[in-house]
Amino acid sequence: MSETPLVTLAPDGVVRATRAMALASLIGLIVLGLAWELWLAPTGNGSLALKVVPLLVPVLGLWRHRLYTYRWVSLLVWLYCAEGLVRATSEHGMxxxxxxxxxxxxLLLFAASAWQVRWRLRRARQASEQGSAP
Structure with missing residues (x-):
């Protein structure tokens, strides 16, 4: 089984757009989590605002185009999606x-992360194939 070597390529339009969408949705989740639990519709004493702490970790990795960060944040985001679905069906009002x-x-964060990973791996594979062609 051969693995595609990672080739460092300059960010193109798709990479920049998906990074912007991923960062915007991640920061949006952080702001939403804090505003929700501290001001808009707090539950309890605001300790649920700590749920945003794991979301702070990938910000720098996404900013620096770290492919590994995009991969694991696309898995982490499903915990927050599950929380949102549970609360959307159990809470009322705001x-x-x-x-x-x-x-x-x-969903936006997952789509941007998945698109980023697939696009960059495809570009790396194409670049390595072009580099190994006679």
Whole structure:
């Protein structure tokens, strides 16, 4: 089984656009989580705002185009999506709308991360094939 070697390529339009979408949706999830639990529809004493702490970790990796970060954030985001779906079906009023917004941001983050990974791996494979051609 042969693996595609990673080739460092300059970011193109798709890479820049998906990074912007991933960063925007990730920052949106952070802001939403804090605003939701501290001001808009707090549950309890605001300790649920700590749920955004794991979302702070990938910000720098996405900013620096780290492919590995895109891969694992596309898995992490499903925890937040599940929370959003549960709360969207169990809460009322403002909490329900915030939960649906969380689900939407999660789907955007997943789509951007998946697209980023697939696009960059395809470009690396094409570059390595062109480099090995006689």
């Amino acid at each position: 909490g329900r709308w915030l939960a649906w917004l969380e689900v939407l941001l999660c």
